Amino acid sequence: MSTDTLVQDHGGTHDVSHLRKVAMWVFLGSEVLLFGSLITTFLLYRTRIGDGPGAEEIFDIPFTSVSSFILLMSSLTMVMAHHSASRKDWRQMRVWLLATGMLGMVFLSGQVFEFTEFVEEGLTVTTSPFGSSFFVLTGFHGAHVAVGVLMLLATAFMSFTGRLRDGEGMNVEIVGLYWHFVDIVWIVIFTVVYLMQV
Amino acid sequence: MSDTTHAHPTPRDYWLIALVLAVITGAEVTVTYIDALDSVVAPLLIAMSAAKFTIVVGYFMHLKYEQRIYRNLFLVGLIAAPLLFGAVLFTFGVLVGD
Numbered sequence: 001m002s003t004d005t006l007v008q009d010h011g012g013t014h015d016v017s018h019l020r021k022v023a024m025w026v027f028l029g030s031e032v033l034l035f036g037s038l039i040t041t042f043l044l045y046r047t048r049i050g051d052g053p054g055a056e057e058i059f060d061i062p063f064t065s066v067s068s069f070i071l072l073m074s075s076l077t078m079v080m081a082h083h084s085a086s087r088k089d090w091r092q093m094r095v096w097l098l099a100t101g102m103l104g105m106v107f108l109s110g111q112v113f114e115f116t117e118f119v120e121e122g123l124t125v126t127t128s129p130f131g132s133s134f135f136v137l138t139g140f141h142g143a144h145v146a147v148g149v150l151m152l153l154a155t156a157f158m159s160f161t162g163r164l165r166d167g168e169g170m171n172v173e174i175v176g177l178y179w180h181f182v183d184i185v186w187i188v189i190f191t192v193v194y195l196m197q198v
Numbered sequence: 199m200s201d202t203t204h205a206h207p208t209p210r211d212y213w214l215i216a217l218v219l220a221v222i223t224g225a226e227v228t229v230t231y232i233d234a235l236d237s238v239v240a241p242l243l244i245a246m247s248a249a250k251f252t253i254v255v256g257y258f259m260h261l262k263y264e265q266r267i268y269r270n271l272f273l274v275g276l277i278a279a280p281l282l283f284g285a286v287l288f289t290f291g292v293l294v295g296d
Contacts (some may be wrong), residue, residue: 021268022267022268022271025267025268025271025272026271028272028275029271029272029273029274029275029276030275031275032272032275032276032278032279033275033278033279033282036279036280036282036283037283039283040283040286040287043287043291044286044287044290044291061227061230062227065223065227068223069220069223072216072219072220072223072250073216073220075216075219075254075258076212076213076215076216076258078258079212079257079258080209080212083206083209083212086206176258176259177259180254180255180258180259181259183254183258184250184251184254184255187247187250187251187254188247188251190226190247191226191243191244191246191247192247195226195227195230195243196239196240196243198230
């Protein structure tokens with residue numbers, strides 16, 4: 001058995017890959033609470049628009065729907081990368097990882113464009129409680145997507161340099177869990193923040 | 199405790215799942231434009247969003263096929279969040295009225 005996947009501790013043997021997954025699921029569970037607090041704050045302040053524009057005036061649902069579709073499809077490419085890694089098809093895995101990263105960057109570009117449009121229409125982070133809670137929630141999600149893109153590119157780079165060996169194949173699964181989580185958070189944000197406010 | 203038992207989906211399954219997710223997303227957007235559904239649009243959107251959430255977590259994150267410990271760890275956050283923030287919404291939205 002690979003020494004990468006096992007560690008000796010107090011005379012017992014622990015599967016490192018299992019521990020990594022436990023750690024990631026604990027982290028994701030805590031992230032649910034974090035995003036829950038941000039979504040709750042948005043729901044409390046969504047009607048407090050002050051002198052600024054409200055959701056119905058500025059949200060561009062067709063545009064955001066396309067962004068949502070892109071992020072949703074990046075989950076498909078991510079799971080295909082994981083599937084390729086599990087078959088040790090590293091070349092295919094790299095293709096899917098880079099495709100996922102590219103889709104993530106397209107989503108981020110869309111978010112930057114959307115934010116720019118909103119600012120031009122008079123909604124900034126200081127305009128109203130609605131603006132503050134909206135930008136903090138979606139900005140925080142965008143930061144998570146950006147971190148995910150970096151993780152994807154780093155994993156692909158490790159593979160190119162031959163550092164993603166059999167025992168480290170778990171890295172793809174861990175990155176995948178994080179990426180899918182970012183996607184499910186957006187599924188909730190898209191419904192609660194965008195579709196239900198127009 | 200039942201641990202990993204089922205075979206994971208095949209690439210064909212993943213594409214089919216993605217197609218289902220795309221169709222649900224299309225349906226979500228469509229119902230927001232149908233005036234006749236105004237009275238039921240919120241529960242419809244929540245149901246479709248929950249379906250997408252469950253599909254991604256179950257199939258793409260493989261939670262359906264994984265050991266129970268992973269599911270339980272995630273469920274802690276998933277159950278605690280609505281309880282905790284439901285109480286917050288109730289307190290500030292209904293009791294305090296702000």
